[in-house]
Amino acid sequence: MTRADVSPLVRAQGVTAPAGFRAAGIAAGIKASGKLDLALVFNEGPDHAAAGVFTRNQVKAAPVLWTCQVLADGRLRAVILNSGGANACTGPGGFQDTHATAEKVAAALSEWGTETGAIDVAVCSTGLIGDRLPMDKVLAGVVAVVQDMAGGITGGDEAARAIMTTDTVPKQVALHHPANWTVGGMAKGAGMLAPSLATMLCVLTTDAVAEPAGLDQALRRATARTFDRLDIDGSCSTNDTVLLLASGASEVEPSQDDLDDAVLRVCADLCAQLQADAEGVTKRITVSVTGAASEDDAVVAARVIARDSLVKTALFGSDPNWGRVLAAVGMAPVHLDPDRITVSFNGSAVCVNGVGAPGARDVDLSATDIEVLVDLGVGDSQAAIQTTDLSHAYVEENSAYSS
Amino acid sequence: MTRADVSPLVRAQGVTAPAGFRAAGIAAGIKASGKLDLALVFNEGPDHAAAGVFTRNQVKAAPVLWTCQVLADGRLRAVILNSGGANACTGPGGFQDTHATAEKVAAALSEWGTETGAIDVAVCSTGLIGDRLPMDKVLAGVVAVVQDMAGGITGGDEAARAIMTTDTVPKQVALHHPANWTVGGMAKGAGMLAPSLATMLCVLTTDAVAEPAGLDQALRRATARTFDRLDIDGSCSTNDTVLLLASGASEVEPSQDDLDDAVLRVCADLCAQLQADAEGVTKRITVSVTGAASEDDAVVAARVIARDSLVKTALFGSDPNWGRVLAAVGMAPVHLDPDRITVSFNGSAVCVNGVGAPGARDVDLSATDIEVLVDLGVGDSQAAIQTTDLSHAYVEENSAYSS
Structure with a gap:
């Protein structure tokens, strides 16, 4: 067990838990409901190292295309995030909107006294695909959210709320490492949640001292084991983005292993929060595959089962209909022998070597x-x-x- | 247009429409409800050529394994089909049950005066996966269903009803070719319907004179374009079987093209009947992909969209949420350019070159x-x-x- 494993996770804190970060969330009028819809996360430094992972969907939203570009230098000063519209499938005009938003953030931060270029501003959007954003409201909101943040109140909670769409609760967590550095994060996502990367918006912050390459490794390892293995409905968003920003404000430079562990634990916790608040959830299901010929086979087989509508409806009905698990796994393009497959539900064997076990229909789910x-x-x-x-x-x- | 294209399709007829076929369906007590649950299709000849296609699921039910074996010689005399139990994941005992059923059918037919071996009897089962069949009822039912058929009443309707599970209506159709030969068929399937082959039970009959190789070609071409492109819930059964039996009783030997066309049209009609009676259906949806780099790409892209839970729930709600179509197709492993994708719903453009079209949100679905x-x-x-x-x-x- 590494030191990070014993560090406490605190869900009352998020992106502002690490030193060197400010955040804010406001209602800019992008959502018709009047709810919070614009969030800012700002890195006061002294470092501005950053890494990101993005959706593998070939149809990428304008903010994803923008943020990929500005991350090329491994530096970010700020992240602006809006709910109420995905700015996806909006053409060149939509990309100009994203660019204009980043420029406005940079200008407002510079006016506040922090010289910032648009190239240091990541943009994330979430909501309905296909509509242009109401840019008058977005740009006025940018000025307001920078002022709000500049006011000095820690706005991590508001930021976590401002990125919610069909989420019913905000998701945030912080891990305090015994060596006096911290990782914090916030995430949103309740539907269109599938694995081909992050499948939601997530901003992670740390006051550790770290190079972009180290952050990138920690982030890729963590997302591959957490968000990439969360699959609510098999649908992958056009807007998925996970960012990790490091301020260096703790003046502690953890080992790569410790950084990897801490980022993994924060991602795993946010992942569990996403699962618990998924659209329409009544059951939290873990599909584990063991005895596979390779880890890839295990992931593929588990994913095929986890996506199967007949398995998912049976479990909604608390029905131990294990035959549907066999039918599902039989379609997975992996090495298997039907006569060696054993299945259990909540620890009770329901199928042994491909044949039903006594009492299988009576397992309580x-x-x-x-x-x-x-x-x-x-x-x-x-x-x-x-x-x-x-x-x-x-x-x-x-x-x-x-x- | 070939001659088969103008031949009428008659849904009031099924497997007994071609000369040389008898059928029967009875209630053997396999289903607790007391409904029809055992069907027999018998080929009186003079020919007994046959072909079949089966599920691609790696977990194959006992009757699938059996029927694959007995079809190796391209001959079938009879098909016995039961609902009320899939006899899948039942181990060696389940396979012995299938074998015993075929033996019993052969014995009963021989006793009636038609010398038959078990090797000429195909077996199909459908229902819940994982339970052994009540063999006392199955074997007594076999005797009864052969007697019923021997009584001489045309039992095609009863046979089509006896294979239903969650189907609400029987599915059958016959095509009468102007050259005095006929193709008939019956099918069942309402859920666990997906494409990796047939995904249901289907028996086709014809009185045409045809070799097993010609039947095999006609059947494979037809299923690849019909049942393989029906995808209700992405779940593929352990029991899918499509059989084509030829009696030669018309004494007409059609060209391969005419046979291909006729079998294709019968399969397409049964496919439409399956779609119309799918579990929970409120919308019949056709997802067409054009402008693809290859036909394989078109199939893959259309299937990804057709399986997407968010697309399917939106259409349930008559919601023209075209962004979900873009998000879905963006995950298809095919060649595409996001800026060239155009989408229409019922002929109304909703997205042109990757950008929303005016009025897209108002399309009436x-x-x-x-x-x-x-x-x-x-x-x-x-x-x-x-x-x-x-x-x-x-x-x-x-x-x-x-x-």
Whole structure:
């Protein structure tokens, strides 16, 4: 166990827990509801190292294209995030909107006394795909949110709330390392949550001293094991972005291992918060595959099961219909032997070597947490995917989102 | 247009429409409900040529394994089919049950005066995965269903009803070719319907004179364009089987092209019947992809869209949320340029070259049939996938199937 493993995780804190960071969240009028919809995270330094990972969707929103570009130098001073509109599929005009937003943030920060260029400002957007943002409100909001942040009040909570869409609760957490450095983070995401990267917006901050390359390694390792293995509905957003900003304000330079561990734990905790608040969730499901020929096989098999509508509806109904797990895994493009597959639900064997076990139909799945364990019996590798059930509430929420 | 294209399709007829076929369907007590659950299709000859296609699921039910084996010689005399249990994941005992069923059918037919070996009897099962069949009822039922068929009453309707599970209506159709030969068929399937082959049970009959190789070609070409492109929920059964039996009783030997066309049209019609009766269906959706770099790309892209839970729930809500179509297709592993994608719903453009079209949010999708057309703009190939919406009724039906 490394030192980070014993560090406490504090969910009452987020991106402003590490030294050197300020944040704010305001209602800029982008959302018709009048709720908080514009967030700013600002790195006061002394360092401005940063790393990011982005959606693998070929259809990328304008803010994703922009932020990829400005991260090329491994430096970020600020992140501006809006809910109420994804600014995806908005063409060159949408990209100009993102650029104009970054310019406005830079100008407002410079006016406040922190010389900043648009190239140091990441932009993230979330909400409905396909509409242009109300730029008058966004630009006025940028001025207001910089003023709010400059007022000195720690606005981490408001920032975490301002990026919510169908989320019902804000998600944030901080890890305080015994060696006096901290990692904090906030995330949003409740639907269109799938794995081909981060599948939501997430900003992580740390006051550790770290180079962009070290941050990049820590972030890629963590997301590969956490957000990449969360799969609510198999749908991958056009806007997914995970950013990690380091201020160096603690003056502590942790080992790469310690940094990796701390970032992993913060991502894992945010991931669990995303799962618990997924659209329509009534069950938190972990699909674990063991005995696979390779870790890739284990991930693929677990993902196929986790995405199967018949498995997900059965678990919504607390129905131990293990045959659907067998039917699902049988379609996974992995090495398997049908006569060696063993399945258990919450520790009770329901299928042994491909054949139903006594009492399999009577396993009680009425509790909220369900573990589906599938042992393929053909190797030594394993992996797990986190998912949720397919409920009436999921259908309801997603059949009336844009209207 | 070939001659088959103008031949009428008659849905009041099925497997007994071609000369040389008898069928029967009875209630053997396999289903607790007492509904019809055992069907027999018998080929009186003079020919007994046959072909089949089976699930690509690596987890194959006992009757699939059996029927693959007995089809090796390209001959079938009879098909026995039961609902009320899939006989999948039942181990060696389940395979012995299938074998015993075929033996019993052969014995009963021989006793009736038609010398038959078990090797000429295909077996198909459908229902819940994982339970052994009540063999006392199955074997007694075999005797009864052979007697029923021997009585001489045309039992095609009863056979089509006896293979239903969550289907609400039987599915059958016959095509009468002007050259005096006929193709008939019956099918079942309402859920666990996806494409990696047939994904349901289907028996086709013809009185044409044809060799097994010609039947095999006609069947593979037809299923690749019909059942393989029907995708209700992305879940592929352990039991999918499509069989084509030829009696030669018409004494007409059609050209391969005419046979291909006729089998394709019968499969396409049964496919439409399956779509219309899919579990929880409120919308019949066709996802067409044009302008793809290859037909494979078009199929893959259309399938990714057709499987996307967010697209399916939006269409359930009659919501023209085209951004979800863009997000879905962006994850398809195909060649595409986000700035050249054009989407229309029921003929109304909602997205042109990757950007929303005026009035896109106002397109009326309240009717039952919805066509989603996605032009990738990067090539000349096209394909379509048939699917349905993701509704409350689908969730309801599948959260309480085995209990």
